[in-house]
Amino acid sequence: MSTSRRDFLRSSAAAAAAASLLTADRAQAAALEARQPLWSGDSDHRELAMRAIDAARAAGASYADCRISSARSQNIGTRERRVTNIGDNETFGFGVRVMVEGTWGFAASSELSADEVARVARQAVAQARANRRAMVKPLELAPIHHPPVPNGQWRSPARIDPFSVAIEDKVAYLMDANAAALAAGARFVNSQMFFLKDEKTFASTEGTVTQQTIFRAQPGMTVTMVSADNRDFQTRQSTDIQPKGLGYEHVLDSNMKAHAARWVEEARQKLSAKPVEVGRYDLILHPTHLWLTIHEAIAHPTELDRAYGFEANYAGTSFLAPPEQFLGKFRYGPDFMNVVADRSAPGSLSACGWDDEGVAPESFHIIKNGIFVDYQTTREQAMWLDWWYKSQNMPTRSHGCSYAQTWADVQFQRMPNVNLMPGERDLVWEDLIAATENGIAIVGDGSFSIDQQRYNAQFGGQLFYEVKNGKITGMLKDVAYQIRTPEFWNAMDMIGGQRSYELGGAFGDGKGQPSQSNAVSHGCPPTRHKQVNVINTGRQA
Structure with missing residues (x-):
C-alpha cells in the first residue's frame, strides 16, 4: 500500500492545513482498519518463514533464508506558514534467498500465505539453478560464530512510536518552529520530519529465527537570509540535529523552536562574512x-x-x-x-x-x-x-x-x-x-x-x-x-x-x-x- 497527500500547497495557514489533513488521515485510518493488520509479530510469521525454508531445502537448496518485513515511512514538509507535503507509505512482503551448488537465487512476493511462501521458495531455487550458467567459482559462506544459534527479539530504544503521534501534532510542532525562525527575521524557512518503522522476521537453514523492530527519526530545518540589495543569500541547515535510530522523542528532544533564532542569526552572519583567501x-x-x-x-x-x-x-x-x-x-x-x-x-x-x-x-x-x-x-x-x-x-x-x-x-x-x-x-x-x-x-x-x-x-x-x-x-x-x-x-x-x-x-x-x-x-x-x-x-x- 502506498499513499501520499500533497493537497496543501495552497494552504496559507496551519489551521487550514491541519483541517484538510485530518479528513484524509481519518479516511486512511478507516481503510487500514478494514483489512487484516500487516504485522502480527507472533508465531504466524515465524512459521511461514520456516515453511519457506523447508520448501527451499526440499527443492534442492543447500542454504536458504527468508525475510518477512512490514515497513512504514512518513515524511512531513512545511514552508513558512503552510504544509508543502505529507507522504505516508507502507510496504509488506517477504523475500527468499537460496544457494544451490554455489550460486545464489532470490524471489519475493507481497502475498503472505502458506502456499505462496512455498511457491516463491521453489522459484528462488529455480533462479539459482539458472544462474549456474554464469558461475565462475562456487560461493562459500563463512560460519556463524555465535553459539548458541542466534534467536530472539530486538527493538530500537524508541520511547515513542512516531506513528502513534497525530499528524496535526507533528504539523503544529513544525509550524511553531517556523514561527520562531520568522520572528527572528528569516526570509524563508523550511522544516520537515521523516520517520521509519520496520518490523522484520528472519529465518534461515542455520536454525536462526529472529524478530526485530527498527525505528528511525529525522527532524530538520533550513533557514534562508537574503541581503538588503537581494544580491546574495545564505542558508543554515540544522546539521547540529542529526538523524537517529530513535522514536518521536528525538523530535521533541531536538526542540527546533528553541534553536531557530540561533540558526537565523548564523545565516545572517554568513551574509557579511569575509570571503576566504585561498x-x-x-x-x-x-x-x-x-x-x-x-x-x-x-x-x-x-x-x-x-x-x-x-x-x-x-x-x-x-x-x-x-x-x-x-x-x-x-x-x-x-x-x-x-x-x-x-x-x-x-x-x-x-x-x-x-x-x-x-x-x-x-x-x-x-x-x-x-x-x-x-x-x-x-x-x-x-x-x-x-x-x-x-x-x-x-x-x-x-x-x-x-x-x-x-x-x-x-x-x-x-x-x-x-x-x-x-x-x-x-x-x-x-x-x-x-x-x-x-x-x-x-x-x-x-x-x-x-x-x-x-x-x-x-x-x-x-x-x-x-x-x-x-x-x-x-x-x-x-x-x-x-x-x-x-x-x-x-x-x-x-x-x-x-x-x-x-x-x-x-x-x-x-x-x-x-x-x-x-x-x-x-x-x-x-x-x-x-x-x-x-x-x-x-x-x-
Whole structure:
C-alpha cells in the first residue's frame, strides 16, 4: 500500500492545513482498519518463514533464508506558514534467498500465505539453478560464530512510536518552529520530519529465527537570509540535529523552536562574512562536519566489494585494492587514529540485533593505531579474506554487514556505523581552537565531491570561522577544502576526547544496481588537520 497527500500547497495557514489533513488521515485510518493488520509479530510469521525454508531445502537448496518485513515511512514538509507535503507509505512482503551448488537465487512476493511462501521458495531455487550458467567459482559462506544459534527479539530504544503521534501534532510542532525562525527575521524557512518503522522476521537453514523492530527519526530545518540589495543569500541547515535510530522523542528532544533564532542569526552572519583567501590552513573540524568526511573517505573505501570491483557503477570502487597490498600494511593515519565499526551504539542509525543474514554484528577495528586492518564483510565476503584472518589467527567470519532495503530486495554488503574513536586526552572543540595559530574551524556538513576510488575529494560545510592565535576572529564564507585521503588523515595532529564525541549520520546512503538505500551513523570527536588546501567557491556577482 502506498499513499501520499500533497493537497496543501495552497494552504496559507496551519489551521487550514491541519483541517484538510485530518479528513484524509481519518479516511486512511478507516481503510487500514478494514483489512487484516500487516504485522502480527507472533508465531504466524515465524512459521511461514520456516515453511519457506523447508520448501527451499526440499527443492534442492543447500542454504536458504527468508525475510518477512512490514515497513512504514512518513515524511512531513512545511514552508513558512503552510504544509508543502505529507507522504505516508507502507510496504509488506517477504523475500527468499537460496544457494544451490554455489550460486545464489532470490524471489519475493507481497502475498503472505502458506502456499505462496512455498511457491516463491521453489522459484528462488529455480533462479539459482539458472544462474549456474554464469558461475565462475562456487560461493562459500563463512560460519556463524555465535553459539548458541542466534534467536530472539530486538527493538530500537524508541520511547515513542512516531506513528502513534497525530499528524496535526507533528504539523503544529513544525509550524511553531517556523514561527520562531520568522520572528527572528528569516526570509524563508523550511522544516520537515521523516520517520521509519520496520518490523522484520528472519529465518534461515542455520536454525536462526529472529524478530526485530527498527525505528528511525529525522527532524530538520533550513533557514534562508537574503541581503538588503537581494544580491546574495545564505542558508543554515540544522546539521547540529542529526538523524537517529530513535522514536518521536528525538523530535521533541531536538526542540527546533528553541534553536531557530540561533540558526537565523548564523545565516545572517554568513551574509557579511569575509570571503576566504585561498591557501593552506590548519582545519579544526567539528563532529557535525567530520562525520561526512569519515563516511566518504573511510567508510566507503573499506567496503570489500568495492575493493574487489564487484561494486563500481554506483559511486565507484576503492583505492584500497587489491587487499593483499593494503591489509596490515597501509598507514591510513597517525598512531592515535583508531576507526571501529559497530551496529550496537544506542540510537545509531545502523543499530540492529542481527543483520539480514542472521549474524549478530560485532564491533571490529577497520583502522588500528593508524594501520588499515580490516574491511566490512558479509558471510560470503568473509571467505574472500580467509587468507588474512588465518594469518592473524582470527576466525573467518562475517562482521554482520548484510542489509536489504526492503523485503523485495536481495541483501548485500552495507556499511555499519564507522566511527573515529576519541583520543586519550580530554580535549574538546575549544581546546583545538586554542591550540591553533592560523586555521579555519568548520561546523556542519555541506556539499562534497569525491572520485571513483575515494582518493581525491573536496568538502564544503555550513559555518566557517577564521582562527587566529587560538581565537575565533570572525566568520568566513565560500570555503571548501581539497584532500587526498591518506594525506588528509595523516595530517591529523590533534583529536578530541570522549567528552567531545558525537554521532552524525545519513538517513539515505545509496549503493548497488538496482540501487538500495540504508541509514548509517558515524561517531567522532573534533579533529585538527595541518596545512590542508582551501579554495574559494564564491559566486560571481
